[in-house]
Structure formats: structure tokens, C-alpha cells
Amino acid sequence: MALRRFDLDAGGSSFAFKPETEEKIAFWRGKYPADKQRSAVIPLLWLAQKDNNGWLSEPAMREVADRLEMPYIRVYEVATFYTMFRLQPVGKFHVQLCGTTPCQLRGAEDLKEVCTKEIGKPMHVTDDQRLSWEEVECLGACVNAPMVQINDDYFEDLTPETLSGILSRLRNGADAKSGPQVARVNSAPEGGTSVLTDPALYDGSKSRLAELPNLPGAAAPPPAPPPAPKVEPEAPKPPPADDLKRINGIGPKFEQMLLDMGVRTFAQIAGWSQETVVSIEAKFGFKDRIDREKWVAQARMLAEGRIDEHDLIFGRGKD
Ligand code: FES
Known part of the structure; x- marks a missing residue:
């Protein structure tokens, strides 16, 4: 990281x-307990930068330190570490130009040339105080x-032409349209959507409940197959007799x-019970x-296989 120094001359003494910023300060301080107020240092520095025409003077940093009862050096450390805090004056419109690889591969170098040509060196403020620029990550x-x-x-x-046009409008007090400078919405495909274009995807018809066979009023179920014979x-x-x-x-007989x-x-x-015996004899007639x-x-005896014993006692019956 480059060494970042305060501009003590430009910052004045107070x-x-x-x-109208006091309400915002109270909001941010209210997020932290009384003994952790220094946690609000970044939002308060951000508010100070906005109230100081887009940059942080040394008196502005001291004011933040006094509000949060912090040593000045602790606030200086934060302000000089984060590049979102600018330590020297900037124009009414300060351009942060991304020079990291994707933007570099897509033409950031050409945009830098535009900024250099139309504004000057990085962090230079134009004579009319309206424009300045720097390269950021x-x-x-x-x-x-x-x-x-x-x-x-x-x-x-952006292209060099569109960026040049934007800078020109801002320099001349006109508004410039932010967002993509080509025919696309946010990060959607240029020229419009090329997939998922079926309107039925968005009219709710795809999200209707599927028809379930047991829903009230549903079509009659198919006839059941004939019962098996x-x-x-x-x-x-x-048992064998x-x-x-x-x-x-x-x-x-x-x-x-x-x-x-x-x-x-x-x-x-x-x-056989005795009752059965009587009944059988009645049928046989004896x-x-x-x-x-x-x-x-x-x-x-015969049922128990005691055949010899049976024959010995009762004699063998008629075969
Ligand atoms: S590289 Fe430029 S925005 Fe991410």
C-alpha cells in the first residue's frame, strides 16, 4: 500500500x-454500548468526509476522535489505512477508476487516458473545483x-467516449445517468435476455398445483381391473382311515x-365321551x-400303537 499523508495545509484549523448530520451520528453511536463507542469510528469518519467536501482534513479526524473519546493517533490509523478515506481535497465529482484485472482487460487503461487528458494527474483537482480522479482496486x-x-x-x-461524455456533463453542471452505459439492465445480458424468455415462466401458470387424483372434484380415477377369479x-x-x-x-357293517x-x-x-357313546348306540340300535x-x-391302545398289548387283552378284531 502506498504511503498516505494528510494535506495539513488544505485542511485549515477547524x-x-x-x-443535519447530528442525527446520523446519533444513529451510528446508538448501535454500540457506552464503553464501545469507538466502534463507530468508521461511520463517523465517513460522515465527516461527506461534510468536508469529500475528503478528511486533520481537524475533521480530531473532531471524530473527540466525539468518541479516542486518542487522535487511533483515528489517524484508521483514516490512513482505508483508501475509502481521502486525505487531500478532491473535486465536487471525484472519479474512482477501477484498474483491477477484469476492468484492466476490458479497457481501463483507455479510461485512465481519458481522465488524465480531461482532468490531469491522479488527485489533481480541476481549476473549477469540479473534477478529480484516482485509480482504485x-x-x-x-x-x-x-x-x-x-x-x-x-x-x-464504459468506453473512452462514454466516460468522456459523462465527465463533460458533470463539468458543465448537467446530470449524468449512472449504471450501465450500454443497452442492458444492471448486469443482465447486453441486448436483452436470451434465455428463459417464455412468458409462461412469469405468468404464474407454471406454479399451479398439479392435479392430484384425490383432490375434491378431480377426474374420476380409471376403472379398477376386474377381480382375479x-x-x-x-x-x-x-386323515387316512x-x-x-x-x-x-x-x-x-x-x-x-x-x-x-x-x-x-x-x-x-x-x-368319545359317555354322551357320544350313548348317541352312537342309539343310532346303531343297541x-x-x-x-x-x-x-x-x-x-x-390301538391309537397309541400298543397293538400287541391290545391283541393280548382283547384279542385281535376282525380284519
Ligand atoms: S475489477 Fe473492476 S470492478 Fe472488479
Whole structure:
């Protein structure tokens, strides 16, 4: 960074904020607690610069230091560090010309020649006190390179001709239009937008809710496919029938009658209650025979596989 010195001759011996600036000073000071007032040093220096025709005199810096109860050297340090604070007089319109790479590649050197020719050396103030200029680093508008800042406004997409015209207007007391000096809006493409140009993108039609099948009033859902043919589950197969004639007392006739009644196994007969026994005998047309011949006990033995024991006790039934 270049050494930056005060212009002590031009600054006079005193400085006072404009009365209307006091409200702004109070605003900035109000942002910080009482024991941190020095945090407002940059905004107060900025206000002092504005009230001092665009630059900071040494008395202006002292006034800021007194307001914030700071040592003068602390305020000098801030003012000489930041290039946004100018330490010597400038013209009514001060041009900050960006010379950083994007602007340099896009023609900043030609703009410097214009400034030198029409204003003079950097920081020179024209005799009418209206213009001065300096080169600065990137001002954050690279997409609109090359560009300059004049007081608080950006002038972008410049050519030597357009910059010359702007300086001429300012010198002569006319207004100059800030912003891009070509046919584009802000940083939009020159000549107008070339993509996303479908008006439907901006009329809200694309943001309508999609139709959901379950919304009230929505179209009827498509018919359901026909139901698949019903497949009846296969009836469980009955367990294989035992040879009920192995029970002594049951012959072929009674066996068939039992099968017709759904009695097919020894286990079924082993589970008969007395009530069932009475009911079966009623159907067969006899009385107390089942108990007497112990069909239930025989059936239990046969169901449990105690064949020899059965045959020994009851004898083998008719095969
Ligand atoms: S390089 Fe010029 S504005 Fe960024």
C-alpha cells in the first residue's frame, strides 16, 4: 500500500459537522454500548468526509476522535489505512477508476487516458473545483467492466467516449445517468435476455398445483381391473382311515356305519365321551355294548400303537 499523508495545509484549523448530520451520528453511536463507542469510528469518519467536501482534513479526524473519546493517533490509523478515506481535497465529482484485472482487460487503461487528458494527474483537482480522479482496486462490479465510481454512483460498461461524455456533463453542471452505459439492465445480458424468455415462466401458470387424483372434484380415477377369479382353497383331506375292525366288536357293517358318520380313526373313538357313546348306540340300535366291549379303551391302545398289548387283552378284531 502506498504511503498516505494528510494535506495539513488544505485542511485549515477547524472542522464542524453540519447540523443535519447530528442525527446520523446519533444513529451510528446508538448501535454500540457506552464503553464501545469507538466502534463507530468508521461511520463517523465517513460522515465527516461527506461534510468536508469529500475528503478528511486533520481537524475533521480530531473532531471524530473527540466525539468518541479516542486518542487522535487511533483515528489517524484508521483514516490512513482505508483508501475509502481521502486525505487531500478532491473535486465536487471525484472519479474512482477501477484498474483491477477484469476492468484492466476490458479497457481501463483507455479510461485512465481519458481522465488524465480531461482532468490531469491522479488527485489533481480541476481549476473549477469540479473534477478529480484516482485509480482504485476492484469495486465489485466486474461483470460490468470497465467501470468507475463517481461520488456515490457507479458508471459501468464504459468506453473512452462514454466516460468522456459523462465527465463533460458533470463539468458543465448537467446530470449524468449512472449504471450501465450500454443497452442492458444492471448486469443482465447486453441486448436483452436470451434465455428463459417464455412468458409462461412469469405468468404464474407454471406454479399451479398439479392435479392430484384425490383432490375434491378431480377426474374420476380409471376403472379398477376386474377381480382375479376366486380360487377356492382346497378342502383339507381327511386323515387316512384306520382299520376300525381291529377293535373287537366292530365288524364290517358297524365299520361302514362309523365311516358314514365320519368316524375314521382309532383316535376319534378314543376321544368319545359317555354322551357320544350313548348317541352312537342309539343310532346303531343297541345299548351298553360299546362299554361292555370297551371300544373306547381298545381304540386308545390301538391309537397309541400298543397293538400287541391290545391283541393280548382283547384279542385281535376282525380284519
Ligand atoms: S475489477 Fe473492476 S470492478 Fe472488479
